[in-house]
Amino acid sequence: MDEYPEPVLQSAAGALDPRAELSEFLRTRRARLKPEDVGLPDFGRYRRVPGLRREELAQLAGVSVAYYTRLEQGNGRHVSTEVLDAIARALRLSDAEHAHLTHLAKPNKKKPAVRAQQVRGPLRTLLDTMDGFPAVLVGRRSDILAWNRMAAAVFGDWAELPAHERNWARLVFLRPEYRDLFVDWDHKANDVVSQLRMDAGAHPDDPRLSALVGELSVKSEEFRRLWATHDVKEKCHGIQRLHHPLVGELDLRLESFHQAGAHERMLVTYHAEPGSPSEEALRLLASWGTDVTRAGAGMPPSRTA
Numbered sequence: 001m002d003e004y005p006e007p008v009l010q011s012a013a014g015a016l017d018p019r020a021e022l023s024e025f026l027r028t029r030r031a032r033l034k035p036e037d038v039g040l041p042d043f044g045r046y047r048r049v050p051g052l053r054r055e056e057l058a059q060l061a062g063v064s065v066a067y068y069t070r071l072e073q074g075n076g077r078h079v080s081t082e083v084l085d086a087i088a089r090a091l092r093l094s095d096a097e098h099a100h101l102t103h104l105a106k107p108n109k110k111k112p113a114v115r116a117q118q119v120r121g122p123l124r125t126l127l128d129t130m131d132g133f134p135a136v137l138v139g140r141r142s143d144i145l146a147w148n149r150m151a152a153a154v155f156g157d158w159a160e161l162p163a164h165e166r167n168w169a170r171l172v173f174l175r176p177e178y179r180d181l182f183v184d185w186d187h188k189a190n191d192v193v194s195q196l197r198m199d200a201g202a203h204p205d206d207p208r209l210s211a212l213v214g215e216l217s218v219k220s221e222e223f224r225r226l227w228a229t230h231d232v233k234e235k236c237h238g239i240q241r242l243h244h245p246l247v248g249e250l251d252l253r254l255e256s257f258h259q260a261g262a263h264e265r266m267l268v269t270y271h272a273e274p275g276s277p278s279e280e281a282l283r284l285l286a287s288w289g290t291d292v293t294r295a296g297a298g299m300p301p302s303r304t305a
Helices: 018-031 054-061 065-072 081-091 095-105 121-129 149-155 168-174 177-181 185-202 207-219 221-228 277-287 289-294
Strands: 135-138 144-147 237-244 248-259 262-271
Touching: 018 065, 018 081, 018 095, 018 185, 054 065, 054 081, 065 081, 081 095, 095 185, 121 135, 121 144, 135 149, 144 149, 149 277, 168 185, 168 207, 168 221, 177 237, 185 207, 185 221, 207 221, 248 277
Parallel strands: none
Antiparallel strands: 135 144, 135 262, 237 248, 248 262
């Protein structure tokens, strides 16, 4: 198992603006709903905006149009939890979207922590014992904090990368080999951005997060497009389909667990169905020993001293 300090990113010129983020989030959520979705009449050609009008959303939430308009313009000071709950119900937000709305409307005034995200010894030991399947500890900003030998065999030997590049968003959007690794790259990219949006809502003053978003926005058109959708979700489980350069197709089940006492960190595991070709492929990778980690996702060979 490998564990490295948190990547150090350059500070951005400014933090993300919670008021602007709140405005855009509400506008995009409202635009995706049609009147018939919420039992309202559709006036066809007379409708001048996509989705619901502000007055329709205000009616559904039980608030005045003026109040909701101020909120959508980012001016909703001291908004109550009850009002946010009503708006979330009217917009049919998911649990993750509801939490994101609350973070944006009632931002945390605490200064972001700048110290490295430490990995406890017992957790490192746990990762070491998970030798039959990949396991990765992911922190805030999608930073990859620690991983086991099988994760390196499947995803590439991250020890060969500079510390600041050990980040899922950077890997997915800036390294071409990860486009080949993920069978459904578009889905993986959307998951990464959606989770990063969750982090941005909870920590708008995080300079490292602002720097990461700024860099990716400059370097990746796909990232800019996905970031502009304001979609948020928390990836907890699902199927991860990979095309490994050595063993071919891998269909792995992803399960994730928040770390007790450090909710922003998540232990992500990948396992194959018993008796499946993917299980045999993982077993084959494990039998090849440490050399296979260099082939992982087509990462560069080990640096010489």
